[in-house]
Amino acid sequence: MDEYEEFDEFEAMYADDLEALRDQDYDEVPARKQLNVAKEKPAESQDLFDDDDFEQVPEVAVSQKSQVSKGGQSQQLFGDEFGACSSQQSRKFQSQKSFEDEFEPLSYEVEKQPKKRTIRALFGDIDDIIEDEIQLPKPKKLKDTGAVEERLEEYAMIEHIIELRRLAKAKSDPLAVFSGSYDLCTENFRDNISYIEPKYTAISIVNWEGVKIYLRFHSEQFQREEMQRFRSDLDSAAIMGEGFKRTMDEAKEILSKECRESNNVEEATKAIEEDKSLLWVDLYKPRKYLELLSDESTNRTLLKWLKLWDKIVFNRRPKVVPKKPQEEGKFKNRFELNLELDESGRPQHKVALLCGPPGLGKTTLAHMVASHAGYKVIEINASDDRSAESFRTSLENATQMTSVLDSEKRPNCLVFDEIDGAPTASIDFLIKYVNGAYVSKSKKGKAQKGSVLKRPIICICNDVYVPALRALRQIAFVVHFPPTKTARLAERLKEISNKERIKTDLGTLMALGEKSSNDIRSCLSFLHFFKFQKNFVTLSDVQKTSIGQKDMQKGLFSVWQDIFEIERPKAKGDLVTLGSRWNKVVSTISAFGDYERVAQGVFENYPTMQIKDSTLNSTCLALEWFCYSDIISTQIATLQNYSLTGYLQFGFVMWNYAFASFQKQKITYPNAGANARSGALKSKALMTEVLRGVRPGTRVFLGGKSVLLDVLPLLSRIVVPTLRPVNLHVFSKQEKDEMGRVVSTMIDYNLNYIQERQQDGTYSFNLDPDINGLVKFPNSRSDSRQLTYFNKQLIAHEIEVEKMRRVEAAKYVDGNRAPTEKTSKERPAPPPSAKIPKKPEKAAPFNFLQKRKKDSSKTGSGSAASSAAGEGSSKMEGLIWYKYKEGHTNAVRKRGHVSDWV
């Protein structure tokens, strides 16, 4: 049953019908078991019933038929038990009917009696004449015993019942007329055939079982009357009566249901034979999931994805097969379906993206799967208006509303067909919408919270590498459509051509499939076309005609494959000549068109191919052609001289000659060129940033590229002096000079070290702007000398101090001797230590500091303040204060004498 687990949607839809069917089924099963116990005979019917577990649709018909056959074949053998079971059955049928209560008990009574009666006694041997009579509420009795008198009594009773029933029917059933006439008819039969020798004139015949039967002779007049009566009864229904009517009704119901459900191909064919305008593609479209031609695993994957939505759409737990634990260690495939749901109960991928070459049945699959899973499909394709605005409207309509008029009220499933042609704005909108980032505006102008997508969306495209789809590709569940198997396609084509009475054979159809690269659509069009020309298709027809060989667009990778691989000749006699390779490559390339991208792919892939070219001569030649095509395409781009385009394709032939081999080659998507371009842009932006910061006085002299080529590479070394990782005031004079030089250089070029948190939680000081990224190369040898963390910190600090000092110096000059106190107030949050060294230089209010200046003023050190000057500061009446700076200390433990400070 698990193979059909997907059917439960279908079951949901037709629950009522199925239930009714099942009831019958269950009622019947015990009966059948009884039969089984009684004898081993009805194996075939049992088989039928096993099947019926699945195919509930034809069940009723089958069960009845099987019963009929039993009635026909084994009446003699069955004995009482069959009577019992058939009575049970008939009771069931009756209970379904709308008998009026008053009649019911009576009919029951009657039905229990027939055990003692024989059907032959009632009707004669009529099994072969009217088999369907089994439907009648008259049970059959098999035993051919009992006295005639006894039977006659019972006749009266039966006639009474029949009469009553007829009356009842007449009230409720228009077909009652037939049953009336039927009764008459049977009565006549009763008189006409007999096992025992009758009183009337009769002829004796022997039936197939060797039992003697007597048939009554009628007068010619009677015969005429009879015929007349039959004719007046209009149709055969009269013979079979109400049982037939019910059977007919049920059959009709079943048929119409089948029509609705699966649209049986024959049925459709009949309907459409009148309507010749329909294309075969539509005519022979798969109507059932099982009829899909596409790769089963693909179908299954998509269906599984769609079923994941059950949680949010139908509020039902999707059947998820728990993953085996050992799989977790495995590398997670990108194309593997993630079965987990997110917090809102939706699958991880909100969008499925079906991609593959045309004619494989992507659209069909999407429609089929969606309706299979119980959705109403809303399709938006290239023929619809797909501007961002209308796209938005349709998207919102489809996902947030349900159709009121639709009787079934099924949820929507959006199918975006041919999305690779949609404008980028629309696709961007789709992505935003899917991610829930889109904020819709209500009429009041208030921004509402972005609504959550609650309906599945399936996108279909031919080329998944269209730039517009790049972002969508990241978030979507990408299903690559593998080509249909030629054999499977040919089989289906054969089936269709049989139906259309086209004479052909499987080999021809295989060739056709191959020629059209398994494009179902073009194959069908081809057959359709030939149907109108002549009624047969031969292999030569397929090979000769150009039909089916349309201007196909292959995928990028298959184009590259055509360039890098020489196709092995199919027949043994065929040779792969340069000419044939030429033709193949030119036709592929000119059909594809995007020369630049293909050329880039060839360029980036050829070194990984196994090429035997020790002299490098052919490689040189091939590279010449790269240069040539580059120049041509530049000319085309700059001068819009598109007449040159025709020359571009021949380079590919040369590359095929130089690089192709019989081996299967692994081709990767070319990224290096694009990466280099974006990298170059990035470094250019960084360069502008650096130049912006350079002091104007220096900037004037830095023209063009010389900054990048000469200044920065050397500058990055010059600002890395050899310094001991000790505190500033322990530096020697030389080191202090060095430090001063580095600081002023870095200020000139607006460089600084900034603290950055590394991934491992530690901190490091990095240059900002990062000129190292600009001038350093991978195998650089200048990395040997590195400043320690401490020195970088020191330099960063010094730069800040020096900058402040310069600003204040400028103010001092400009602002008519503005007092230092004032400036310190103006600057909002200067590092407090920055002000200390200034005091001795500018204001020098305290004696003891002047003394100190003798040994330490030259350092201009701000950082000295934190520990050493701190002692002095306590005496300084609150002019100096401490501020605890997290993670920053210049403290160095060092022995010192008080006399040094005072």
Place this chain on the structure above:
Amino acid sequence: MSLWADKHRPKDLLKVDYHKEQAENLKKLTQQGDFPHLLVYGPVGAGKKTRVMCLLKELYGPGVERLRMEQMTFTTPSNKKVEIMTVNSNYHIEVNPADVGIYDRIVIMDLIKTVAQSQQLDVNTQREFKVIVLTDVDELSKDAQHALRRTMEKYIGNCRLILCANSTSRVTAAIRSRCLSIRVPAPTNEEIISILQSTCKKEGLNLPTELALKIAEKSDRNLRKALLICEACKVEQYPFNINQEIPLPDWHVFINDMAKEIVKEQSIQKIATVRTNLYELIIHGIPNQLIFKTLLDELLKNCDVELKSKVVEHAAFYEHRMQHGNKHIFHFEAFIARFMCLYKKFIEDVTSGF
């Protein structure tokens, strides 16, 4: 002002270290109070900008040294906003139109017009014209150069142009004929050595002549580069050692390494690794011609005379074609493959000869 190259830059025409005669001529030029458009050209690091600034100082006084940077915005006909940095003083404006790529024409037209249309406020105390300094004129597109030539004449009353270029070959004849051309040749090695040594003396350092010569040779007669290398040398190791390593820019080292790789092995696999290196150079924004030239220089070291001429011929051919193309990597790789091919054949011939 603490890189030596910046710190010890001469600020007066009389104090320049070389081309003294030319400096005097320039001084005379300014003394008349007026001068024509100038086209100052010469190789990188020869001192063009230094002379231009000295000239301006001569003209307007020390006020020229009070510089500020400004960002100007222009709107292209297609309504695209283009931003460009300018360095201004009260008397002149300096801009590099090549910064904005294909929009340089807009910059030239708008900028010159706005500057030229506003007259100086006080004609008595100041010159009656402003100066526009355009750098990298040889990088300008043809359109921009054509736009320049009419404006040059039209607004000559209010502004003078000083054009800086590395070479006049890419400056159209029309512009060259409208300017007084001043060539600033690169300093000779001797001049560089003397400047290096005097600079070191000012810094209180002692530079051995041999090291100075080495630096001068490595610097390609580029004075700025020479000074920077010298300073980097000093940072790496002081006191100087004659045999100490001369630091070169990373990209230069990188190309040299690449050349060595090419000479070491000739195969398609090697081409692939070289390609990644080339991409690296392109990402870092190293100009294509420079890559080509440096690479060729390095490769030629491994060739004999006959092979040399062949390689140079091919290099010229591919470099020329590169200018017509757009994807430079194709042309680099074609050249490298060609070199490999030639070199391999050459080696095989040599080895089979014995």
